[in-house]
Amino acid sequence: MSRDKVFVTRELPPATLDRLRKHCEVEVWQEFLPPDYEIICGKAGDLAGLLSLLTDRIDPQLMDAGPNLKVISNLAVGYDNIDIPAASQRGIPVGNTPGVLNDTTADFAFALMMAVARRIPEGQRYVQDGKWKTWHPTVLAGQDIFGSTLGIIGSGRIGAAVARRAQGFDMRLLVNSLETEEEIRQLGGEKVDLDFLLTESDFVSLHVPLTDETHHLISERELGLMKPTAILVNTARGSVLDPEALFAALRDGKILAAGLDVTDPEPIPLDDPLLTLDNCLIVPHIASASVATRTKMADMAVDNVIAGLRGERLPTCVNPEVYD
Numbered sequence: 001m002s003r004d005k006v007f008v009t010r011e012l013p014p015a016t017l018d019r020l021r022k023h024c025e026v027e028v029w030q031e032f033l034p035p036d037y038e039i040i041c042g043k044a045g046d047l048a049g050l051l052s053l054l055t056d057r058i059d060p061q062l063m064d065a066g067p068n069l070k071v072i073s074n075l076a077v078g079y080d081n082i083d084i085p086a087a088s089q090r091g092i093p094v095g096n097t098p099g100v101l102n103d104t105t106a107d108f109a110f111a112l113m114m115a116v117a118r119r120i121p122e123g124q125r126y127v128q129d130g131k132w133k134t135w136h137p138t139v140l141a142g143q144d145i146f147g148s149t150l151g152i153i154g155s156g157r158i159g160a161a162v163a164r165r166a167q168g169f170d171m172r173l174l175v176n177s178l179e180t181e182e183e184i185r186q187l188g189g190e191k192v193d194l195d196f197l198l199t200e201s202d203f204v205s206l207h208v209p210l211t212d213e214t215h216h217l218i219s220e221r222e223l224g225l226m227k228p229t230a231i232l233v234n235t236a237r238g239s240v241l242d243p244e245a246l247f248a249a250l251r252d253g254k255i256l257a258a259g260l261d262v263t264d265p266e267p268i269p270l271d272d273p274l275l276t277l278d279n280c281l282i283v284p285h286i287a288s289a290s291v292a293t294r295t296k297m298a299d300m301a302v303d304n305v306i307a308g309l310r311g312e313r314l315p316t317c318v319n320p321e322v323y324d
């Protein structure tokens with residue numbers, strides 16, 4: 001009997017791939033850059049499973065090119081790269097990797113907040129440029145984190161992990177999210193509307209998934225509500241923020257600074273005006289990138305593939321309606 005074929009769109013830890021190979025024939029895309037959309041479509045006809053990354057666009061055409069697909073497993077908690085209604089219509093379960101990255105990502109949101117507030121990247125450039133001549137009372141003075149007001153937009157699993165960290169910094173916590181007042185109180189926060197959060201917060205951290213509703217959730221009007229001393233951190237998805245409005249707000253001093261793990265587009269083009277700003281720290285979508293967490297994410301993605309090939313319910317399925 002021929003074995004199921006699975007395409008894995010990037011190299012994963014060898015032990016994880018070996019585990020997958022016990023269940024199916026595995027082809028792994030060996031290059032550093034993702035396979036083109038057309039390449040995945042070209043392979044789809046032979047596939048029972050696809051292990052994708054957030055850089056792979058998985059749309060209805062691709063699904064139609066793979067009529068035997070039993071599972072699509074995304075190595076990410078976010079799945080805005082996949083047309084979920086289209087997968088559900090075709091009866092294809094889609095898996096993601098929630099949970100294991102909450103604390104790693106929350107650590108990183110805090111790292112960005114602190115790096116920007118305390119001007120750590122600027123400090124390194126200052127030293128490297130030979131500007132460190134003496135201790136000076138005002139040089140590279142930044143913003144305090146402790147005791148300030150943190151606004152969390154979206155208090156799902158990652159937002160809640162950020163909220164827990166905020167307690168250790170004695171922060172006042174404002175939350176705008178779908179969770180109930182009681183759930184937010186349990187996080188030590190106060191449920192508020194978006195405008196109030198933006199007006200009151202010293203730090204704003206974004207933790208909503210990218211959907212039609214959250215696309216450009218933070219644009220010119222919202223940035224205009226923020227304090228001129230406020231710092232905005234995005235570890236969610238780039239297009240939750242309107243990049244042109246963000247550039248103008250940072251350039252014109254409407255807000256103090258931003259820390260971005262995600263951009264729109266990704267990677268950010270080298271001629272993007274945001275890269276010319278000293279008050280915008282940008283890193284390449286690495287918030288979940290600890291060795292331990294990325295290994296766990298790969299394991300979860302493989303577990304989803306194995307379950308899908310066996311016709312079992314995916315351990316972490318984003319469209320459970322396929323089982324109705």
Ligand code: GLV
Nearest residue numbers: 075076077078288
């Ligand atoms: C990373 O951004 C993820 O969605 O896991």
